[in-house]
Amino acid sequence: MKLKVRFETPIGVPVEAELEPEEDLYQVLRERGQAGWTAVRLRYQGIALPLACEECFDWRLLGASVVERDGFVEAVVIGGAEYKRRDLAERRGLPRVIKYSRGARDGDPAPLVEGSGQDRYVTLVRFVGAGPCPPELCRRDRSDRPGG
Amino acid sequence: MKLKVRFETPIGVPVEAELEPEEDLYQVLRERGQAGWTAVRLRYQGIALPLACEECFDWRLLGASVVERDGFVEAVVIGGAEYKRRDLAERRGLPRVIKYSRGARDGDPAPLVEGSGQDRYVTLVRFVGAGPCPPELCRRDRSDRPGG
Amino acid sequence: MKLKVRFETPIGVPVEAELEPEEDLYQVLRERGQAGWTAVRLRYQGIALPLACEECFDWRLLGASVVERDGFVEAVVIGGAEYKRRDLAERRGLPRVIKYSRGARDGDPAPLVEGSGQDRYVTLVRFVGAGPCPPELCRRDRSDRPGG
C-alpha cells in the first residue's frame, strides 16, 4: 500500500506527497510540519484525542508552531490562525476537556462553527477521555520539543 | 486495475492509500477502520444495504466503533459523531427499515439532512429490503466481532 | 495515456481505479456498474445523448439498475434514487426528448435543479437529437440486457 498526503505549503501552493515504501507517515508529517507544511483538515468540534495526549502531543504533525508558557502549550498557530488552549473542568457528568480553539470568522464554513451568538468558535483539537496516547503522536524526548 | 482509497485519519490528516495488486479492498478497509481511519462519505438517506446485513455487518469497513447492548449494535461512532439505531416497523406498505442516524446540526450540508422542523436528522446507513447480505460486508465469525 | 475513474461504491466508500493499459474504459464501467459502483456525476439538464441511444443504452455504464416494463426501461435507480422515464413529444419546433428524471429535493445543488415552483426536478439523462448511438454505449445483445 502506497500512501499519499496533500500538504498546504507556506506559499499557498498545495503539494501532494507520495511516500516511498520505506518512509514513515508520521515522520514525514513531522519533518514537513516543521517547515510549515500542513495537511490537517478542520473538523466539527475538533480532532478528538485522549486526554493523555495533551502532555506529549507533537504539534508538528499538524504543521503547527507553538507558543509555550510555564511548560504549557498556550496556543498553536497554523497558517496564521492562532488556536488558544482552554481547560474545561469536569462538570455535570461531562468529562474534563482541553481544547485548542479560535473565535469564528464570518466566512468560516458553517459545519465547523460551534456555539451561538457572540460566542462562536472553531476547534482544532480536543483532548478528552480515557486511554493512553498512541506513541506515534508524542514528542520523542525533551530535545524533540517544539520551540526547544 | 489499481484501486485507491482516501481515508480520514484520527489526527484529521487525509491520507490516500494505493492498494497493491495482492491487497483486498475490504480487508484494507477493515484493518484501517479498526485503527479509526474512515473512508466513508455520508449520503442522503444513508447507505442502502439489504435488511439481512443488519445482523452481520462489519462496521469496521466504515471506520466506525460500536456500542453494543443485549447483542445489538445500539450505536456506532465515526469521528466523534454517534449514530443511533432506529428500528422502524413495516407500515402502510413501507417495508421495515433499521437505520443508524443522528440529529442534524446547523452546519450539516443541506443535501444530507432529512425531516423538518425539530425532527431533522442525518442517516449513516439504512438496512432495508430483500436479498442476502454480500459476504464481504459481514463479520467473519464471533471472534471477528467489533468490541469482541 | 493511463486512465483513472473515481467510483462511489455501494457502502459509500469512494474508490479510484487506475486502468491497466489493456483494460477498456467502457468494459470496466460495465463490470463495476453491474456491482453497483457508479462514477457518473449529475449535470444540469442531464447527460445529452442522441435519441437513437434510447433503445440500446447500457445503463450499467452509469452504475444504474433498471426497472423494465413492456420492453421499456421505465425507471433507473442509482444510489437509491429513482429516475423515471418521460417521453416529451415534438412540439413548437422543439425536438422529441426522452428524459430520465426525478423530483428535486430540498438539498439538491441549485445548479442541477430545473423547473420552478412545485415542478422542480433533476435530470439524469436526456436522449435528444439526430445521429447514431456510439456502439460503445450500447448493450451488445439480448443476453447482455440489464435485468435479462
Add this chain to the structure above:
Amino acid sequence: MKLKVRFETPIGVPVEAELEPEEDLYQVLRERGQAGWTAVRLRYQGIALPLACEECFDWRLLGASVVERDGFVEAVVIGGAEYKRRDLAERRGLPRVIKYSRGARDGDPAPLVEGSGQDRYVTLVRFVGAGPCPPELCRRDRSDRPGG
C-alpha cells in the same frame, strides 16, 4: 515531470488521464476534445487570450464543438451549453473584446456570474489585448479547422 488532466466525458463520467512522457498535452486535449471530452473549468470573466487568438483558436482544446457562419465561429457548445460570440468595439479607453458567453442560469455558481438584473451572463473565453497567439493554441491549417 508527468502531467495529468481530468476530463468530463460525454456520458458524465469524469476520467483522469496520465500522459506518457512522449505525449503532448495540447495534442491530447485536441484528440479527446474532438470526441467531446472536456477538461476546461469556467473562470470569472472567462479565460483571457490575446485578441490575435480569435482567428486561429482551436476550440477542440476545450472540448467544444463550433457553429460557423460566414467564416466566423458564431457559437461554441460544451456539454450542451451554447456560448455565443459577442464583438465589443473599443470605447472609452477600453480595448476591443471578443467574448463567447451565455446567459446566466439560476444555479450558476455566484463567482462565475457577471452583470446584474436581467443582463447576467457567464463567459467562457474573452479575446482581448495585444500580443501574438501562442502557436500551440491555433489550428494548424485549413484541413484542421473544426467542422471542416
Add this chain to the structure above:
Amino acid sequence: MKLKVRFETPIGVPVEAELEPEEDLYQVLRERGQAGWTAVRLRYQGIALPLACEECFDWRLLGASVVERDGFVEAVVIGGAEYKRRDLAERRGLPRVIKYSRGARDGDPAPLVEGSGQDRYVTLVRFVGAGPCPPELCRRDRSDRPGG
C-alpha cells in the same frame, strides 16, 4: 517522496504535474509560473511571509506577472485579476504590513473576504513580521527579476 502540484493553465485546463526525483519544486513553480501556470490557492488574509521577503520575492512562484514602477512591484496579476500593493505603516502596536490585495467581488467565497461595507477586499500575500526571507522564495539576481 514524490511531489505533485496541480496547476491552472492559461487556457483554463487544470493540469497535475508529478515531479521527477531530480526536479526541484521551486524551480518547477518558477518555470511554469513564467508561462502563466499558477498553483496558488487564495487564503484568508493572504499568504503570510516575513517582511524581508518583500524586496526579493519571486512572484513567478505564484504564476503572477508583475507591474513595476520606481523599483517597486506596484501590482501583480494572476488569471486576469490584479492585486495592488498597499503599505500599512506600524501603528497602535500593530507591525508594518505590505499587502497585495484587490477589491472583493460579489461572488468571492465568504471565507476569503476581509473588511466590511464598501471596503471589502481579498488579499493574495501579506509581508509582515521579523525573520529572514527563505532563499528559495527569492529572485536569484537582477537578471532574474520579473519584467527584466
